[in-house]
Amino acid sequence: MWFSKPQEDVLKELKVNPRTGLSSQEVQARLEQYGANKLKGKPKKSLISLFFAQMKDMLIYVLLGAAIITLFIGEYVDAIIILLVVLLNAAIGVFQEFKAEKAIEALQQLTTPKTLVRRDEEVKEINSVDLVPGDIVILDAGRFIPADLRLIESANLQIEESALTGESVPTEKEAQRILDEPKTPLGDQANMAFMSTLVTYGRGEGVVVGTAMETEIGKIAKILDEEIDEMTPLQKRMEELGKILGYLAIGICLLIFVIAFFQKRDLFEMFLTAISLAVAAIPEGLPAIVAIVLALGVTRMSKINAIVKKLPAVETLGSVNIICSDKTGTLTQNQMTVVKYYTLDNMKELPREGSSLDAASQEKELMKTFVLCSDATYEHGQGTGDPTEIALIVLGDRFNLTKKSLNANHKRVGENPFDSDRKLMSTLNEEDGSYRVHTKGAIDNILNIATSALVNNQVVPLTEAMKNEYLKIAEEMSDDALRVLGAAYKDVDHLITSEEMEHNLTVLGMVGMIDPPRLEVKDSIRDAKLAGITPVMITGDHKNTAVAIAKELGIADSLAQSMTGAEIDEISDEQFAQRVGELRVFARVSPEHKVKIVKAYKSQGNIVSMTGDGVNDAPSLKNADIGVAMGITGTDVSKGAADMILTDDNFTTIVHAIEEGRNIYNNIKKSVIFLLSCNLGEIVAIFFSVLFFWPIPLMPTQLLWINLITDTLPAIALGVDPGDKDVMKQKPRDPRESFFAHGAALRAVIGGVLIGTLTLVAFYVGLREYGYTLGSATIPDDVLTYSRTMAFVVLAASQLFYSLSMRSATKSIFTVGFFSNKYLILAIIVGLLLQLMVISVPFLSSAFKLQMLSLRDWGIVLSLAIIPLIVRELFKIFQRKSS
Template sequence: MDENLLGSDKELEKQLETNIKKGLTTEEVTLKQQKYGKNELPKGKITPWYLIFLKTLVEPILLVLMGAAVISIIAPIISNKGHIEASEFIDAIVIFSIVLIDAILETVQTIKARKSMDALKSLSKPKTVVIRNDMQQEIDASELVPGDIVVLEAGKYVPAELRIIEANDLSIDESILTGESVSVDKTHLALKESTTILAEMKNIAFMSTFTTSGRAIGMVIKTGVETEIGKIAKSINENEEESTPLEKKLNSFTYWISGLSFILAILIFTTLFFSGDQKAWANYLMVAITLAIGVIPECLAAVVSITLSISTKKMVKQHVIIKKLQAVETLGNVNFICTDKTGTLTQNKMTVKKMIMDNKIIASKEYAKEKNDNHMDLFLKALVLCNDSVTEGSERIGDPTELALVDFAETIGYDEQDSRDVWQRIDEMPFDSERKMMTTVNTINKVNTAFTKGAIDQLLQRCSKIMIDNVVRDITEEDKKILLESANELSKDALRVLAFAYHLNYDKLKDKSDLEHDLVFLGAVGMIDPVRETAVNAVRLAHEAGIEVVMITGDHAVTALAIARDLDLAHSEYEVMTSNTLNQLDDKQLLRVIEQIKVFARVNPEHKVRIVDALKQKGNIVSMTGDGVNDAPSLSKADIGVAMGITGTDVAKQASDIILTDDNFETIIKGVNEGRNVYQKIKRAIAFVIGVNLANVLAIFILSVINTVSPLEATNILWMNLIVESIIALSMGMGSNDPTLMKIKPIKGKNSLFKGLGYTLFKIILFTTIASIGAYYFGMMFVTEDYLKEILGDQYNPSLSWHQALRSNEYSVEQKIEIGDFGRTAMFVTITCAPCFYANFIKLSNWKADKKINLIINKPLWIASMIAVLVNLIVIFIPGFNEKILNLASVNSYNSNNWYLILGALGISLIPVIFMLLLDAITFLIYHYKPEPWRRNRILAQELVELDIQNEKRKRRSKKKPS
């Protein structure tokens, strides 16, 4: 701790070259402004829209797609020896269009979510009162310099870091910085001991905190970036933006798929070159490049962006603003949520929960239902009259504890402003930290009545009587013992106890110092910043989803643990760690225990960053939730930062990835559900696209090796990839969410995008490859001798079958392609229609969780599938397009002997979906009804453990219920 806290006023005056009484002169201010600069916070970085757009274009997946587009232009030029038709550019145009759409979507979403103003600057209020040139004057807060003398009043923001040199009943709300919900009483006295905990720096007023009561004079010791909030702002700006887990996985996937396509191209070209006619190398190169491009999922970037975009629109309706598309998926993978207490899990509003009345503890709600007698009347008057807070509409000025008293009195019908107008204050003794009491005198029915509030132990020393059951009698030692025991019981539950008393002897007093003697004890209240009811349910849902919730707060450990118990977060002091303990641990020691701690108390902003960093080092996906300036660095550091939209500061919103517009912790869990479904939909689309592409490439490769000529043309593959595949893959992201995903525990650590897709990919590749090859040979059954003679003319050899003709080097590539028209047509029908049939049955949902089959119908996908099948059948019969562009059998080639070729191919297209459903049914039945012995035992053990946990929770809840 520096000398600014420990030094005397005279030492500070000398050090900062100022005069406490007269302030700085104009000349001194000018010199200091040149030295220290303006009292402004560093501005947040704002990236221009064009840089966002360009940055999007250089993402790996889009670079590979653009490379594929360029190759798709070069390949036909090589194949056709420089001659190229306009139709050859179709694939390149489509790919470039997909790249452009994806980049535009990403840019628009980022700009829509970004704040247009400088969030940090808005926190510093523009005007402040200072003493300069031996006179008070109002100046812009940005003009303050170290050594300035600032005048503070209730309801004003602190304009810079101040060392308090005079104070009168000064309280400051520092929750924005420390997270502590109760206002801090400040003093002008120098601290006796060093401290690094902001909440314990009692003689410092921190920049951007709020003065709730009293008046003070302070000396500016730090300005701008040197203040605590300035340090936080600087750390936010210095944090480099990390890629989200989805971005990392997609980048890794891109490298993998690029390498695979390159290897395939070499393998296919080499195989065809050495097994076929080496003179046709240009054609083989074209086939190799075409198949390599066929592996690359051109539509994937658009699928991901559109799926995420659809989800962000859904989440806006659920009160969630997504600043970056990929943040949706990251939220779905979160397995640790670190959350601030004040305003996030709690209401950030002190509330009366318990009462000590008639020597008993009763709930405040029960007390409010009681009959309004003389005792209640006096007690409620004490609450509102011995009180300086004011509420009017949404305006709330005053200490949070006093506001809580006013709120409680209003629930029973006592308005503080009306009460003060009727029963006017004629005298008072303000609160003093030494007396720990406050007294006011009000005229009630022409009787001057004194009301006193304060710490119960101090107040009982001044009481000679007590009101019990509406009767005033002498207070006994037994009464005091009961009251103190009751207060201790409330304190154990982290309730702040405040007691009230009165007397009618004001007119008989000879000295004002006797005002707080011979009092009649009325009762006491227990207050706390209560948990949000929705937060309790949200924590329960998080635990069910396998997500650990960690509470990080500036409050004391006792208060934090009490709140954690109400939330079912933690139940013993061993799960709580204070900042003192945290400071004593090195990084390795912290890593060993970090996942066992559920509550961190009395923490500073830098502690929050350290906690988040430690959890991330353990392989966790960490979300940080908060609303204050003190949360901003950790919001920025976390994998996913979640800020509160209503109570949250602009700093927190700027540092976050997601903003909750309803400040409801439960909304985060809705976001997790949406994120998990988004990720599942993306994985499903990837499984579909990669599975179909690999199946097509494998089938073409096998048939090319057998026949020395590709069974399909580049345009066939292009049609499949960019028309059919894209339509279906995009519609996969438009379906309803699967609620069972919230029963799955997130997988810890770095996981491949293909984790869990092996079985699905195996089914798609195996059955689609078999069906495609089968369809080709089915089509080639319709190649007759007359058909071969018509194509080969004088070169026709009756002894050669169509298969032998394809392998012969005597015929040109063009002739071989024409021979395969029927096989190509049948195979085209199968590769384009089979995916439309089984796309609706690719399930990656939690089918292991329940014996009941969870049917989720994706209407857009069904409609897209039917449209795709219809379009595929139509193009087969469009004269010119079918034979000139797609190289399929012409309409004129169908006759009475081959009319059922298309119907047969459609029938073969159903084979993959039939076998997939059959295999899934067998797997499902075996898993649920014939489990292996080891898995059956594990299930039973898990059920017993869960039963024990539920019984333990019921016992704890029953103990907490009042008798």
């Protein structure tokens, strides 16, 4: 490991002289050996291969079989509709997959176009893709790191690594350090610089030790490149349902045909009936309905600032019971903010919001020193430079001490730049003909070089008691995970050197700053917990800081609920998986740790959501059941790897999206159970008429017509049913539970048996009106036509009415609101009008062998049709009273 080797050994191993750099010939040779410094992605799949991949599904096979059968029996319109459903389903899948895999391309765009290197004894600017191991790279503020480097020189060098490590504060780099610990986290590798991080301060030089896929970013790219073909719970349910329906359809065909053979019926007529019933038994609109419901859900979610890239992710959200969230920029604001300031015996907390605050003159002197002793800028809500210094300038702005006005009135005439050994920075500013030194830095270092303190606007000697008090307050701030900075000054009457600045200072006080939590996140976390969802923080930041934020947000209660990346490495995967349920905070973790954490939760049967915005989050976003990227602060890499993007970077939106996901799954379930009830009703009516050697109550064309009416509009209307307000008071759905759990199968069976039985009753009533019974030997065609018309109306109308009771498994239609789903009411009205049209329009009634009913019989059939709805509503009342 490069960070554990001395510079001399690294340079010797890479065969390079840092003063001259590599020669052009050596560069060319190494370029051929190692390749271009460019991240690689897996070969793209063609649209044709993506299309055929979508066709590998049991339900699709059954639908294609149904299309062939309907073509064979001459139902060309129905065959076309089935084929269109199959093609639509495949096209949606192709589109989603084609758009989804953009993470590697985004990673490639992160590489820096140009970089400064020393080659052939001179410094030159080259394309970063031409870098090779052994190249000497020159670094200065504002430059991105073009490859992984072992630093060989550093002067006040600070590198912002939040996209890779998750730390919000730039890391101080020291080229001379040698780290012996073999498992040192990325954030602690002070002698290394990593590809795609940013130099924010100082300068340095480094030798390239890794390019392209051998960099830390490259390791992330490899993880993203892995195929993860795990199906979502909905896809598993649909595959399971498809197999059941496929086998059921084949079984029905064979059974009815065998029974008819032994009954010596007209085999061709029974063959057509069996085939029609098998087609009716399969809700061929199911894939399209699921896709439509999901697509409409995606549209609704976009209105609440959640952009879903993959349709199944909508449903997966409803199953989520673990939300793993990155800290920096997701739970926090990703900007250092001063929250407390202290002058001797006077601690004050800053309000989160507000400007033009008042302060005592001594406090203003404290802030004035912090603003003047900084190199950052902040204007119009945008800052440049070190985030800590930006926070100090923002502090000054809030007290009307702007950087611009102070610099204009107190010109800087000298400075002693920040140094990681001194941990201090000082500036010399001209003030009304005299000069003042402004110093900021570590409070203990300031106390070592100070001789006095400003107390109540009076300069007094600095005593040991005062020093202890300053240090005590600083320790208390640190315990609260605040970063502490002290300030001091001294007045001089002439220009002095930088070495003379930091002596005999007067202590002003100190400030405590933190990357604060987002204001709305605490409420969202509480809502998530009430919904049975466990929030977990995963960050590259230090343990104490992470736990302090987690406590404030309500994620964790104590330090015992946290674990560092180094501690994860010390235990086996099995031990970690057993312990992971007790933990709420993971600190100082690498990208590999994040993936390990997500996998550990998944191994315990959890459905895991991972949120994040940095490059370091991308592998875990991809491995999670649903990855959620931040749209504003998120990198292209994280967006490419995620299933969902939050356009407002608001953690609260995740909770709203989960609520939407739960309702969408419930709506899909309503549609499926409704379709199965309807189709079971058709099976019951036909199967029992064949079994008991009765006349067939419905002809093949009539079955297919009813199937088309009930499998489309009412099922889609149920799929867009308004959400249940109480859905977030329930626990997340167990991902292993059956699609027919909680009495869904029983509801489907009861509904189907009722619908089928009442269809036979209507058929029987029609025969009795003409003096015939179900057992009559010969029945005239006109009597059969009239009786079948009655059965035809009851079968369709009962299904349409029954859809109203499917809106809730426990609440009555009046509780949920009879007219709250206007689409369903419209679907029922349209369905009834279509039934009336096919009966009353001569050429349609002739084609379908139907005839107009008398007013009395319309009353009978509609009365019979409403019975399943009434029975279901009465059953709900019984359920509520018994629970």
